[in-house]
Amino acid sequence: MPTSAPVFDALESTSAAVAAIADALPDWTLPTPAEGWTVAHQVAHLAWTDEVSLVAATDPEGFTALLQEAMKDPMGFVDAGAAELAAEPELRARWDRSRAALAAALRAADPGTQLPWFGPPMRPATMANARLMETWAHGLDIADAAGVALNAPDALPHVAKIAYKTRDFAYTVNGETPPAEPFDVFLVAADGSEVCFGPGDAPQRVTGSLEDFCRLATQRINVADTDLVATGADAAHWLTIAQCFAGAPGTGRAPTSN
Template structure:
């Protein structure tokens, strides 16, 4: 019952996150879709096209794991260009067509995830995922690319409690973050204490851990999706391994990318 409740909760938040971003871009006007975002070479249209493309990939992983494996295997030698090609193809569509495609794709993925039986697991670009984990990953990516869109449009979005999912996946991906940067994972757990948008405290890890990370949840999430440099955020570490984590943390699967340079939050690639 608890697992089912967790799935329903994250699915509700996934839908809300997508709806919020759709409202932002849907009311921006056609010209705004051609604005450059902080990701090098990507416009607002590229960002939405990428979300539509990855939603399709996630749907393939859930419905046809063998087909997913074939597609990922084909792209293994050129992952970056494969992602770029997917975004570029969608970005050439008229904004209203692209918006409809993204809306339909994420709706179908949402319905498909909601229909999955308890205990289901699906392949992905990193470790296999449960239904809740897949929904969380889609929420995280929607929020992260929404930050790129907001930067391009000059909008400051109000953080919500949905950031809890982003923070949680970032904490759970700690060892993966070290591995993708070709560094050994620490042997001990960290304590992570984050101030939520409503002022409450979100905690992860043992209370008595010697090494810890603290700060605003928004800042930690921006760091974990590599949308801001750690020097521009109020996230602090106690302990050498925790400090090293702040330089490699990422909540998403795949290569880390270039990240953002310090001192210029709205510039650089992600």
């Protein structure tokens, strides 16, 4: 029986919200905040990664072959895949097929199985969470290009979870040693509900808006433009390097506030 869990539902609803924004644009050559990437590049990246994730979920041997090919250009294969697919005439239909097939495959997979990936293997729900984070983040870029807001509140608690869990990754990818002590994170959603992580009594803590925290960790906003408040020097530094996506350290966004 297919698995029913909030993260799977959020992935599908967020993908649909992003697709609706993209569909309303007459021109996918519009630039987005990601340097050199148009709306078509953003959609192509989502479609390409969904296709690769589908292979990981359904064909481990096929994924091994993809991994070997990717290692020929480990720093450029993702961007190359997006650039190639961006020129695909049937990109929109291809994205529909890939995201629908991936959602179904992840729901149908044994919840305890370990799916191969470019990094550590992931359970189906974890892979769904990773795809949700990327879909939401790239959806923000598409929404910015369109001059509208991405309304996907169900995605935010899941994105924040990844952001919290990747704290140490943010340090190591920047060549720094992660703090030994856990942090507390207390966030408030637009509806007033709270999303919290950590032991509850940590000296180092972050408080503020749930959406701002998610935007910061996906590097779609500068910390100066958020309402996030850090208590403790380590927590304050984390907010300057937070990164929940794989790869080299991101350049982040310049502040817009004075």
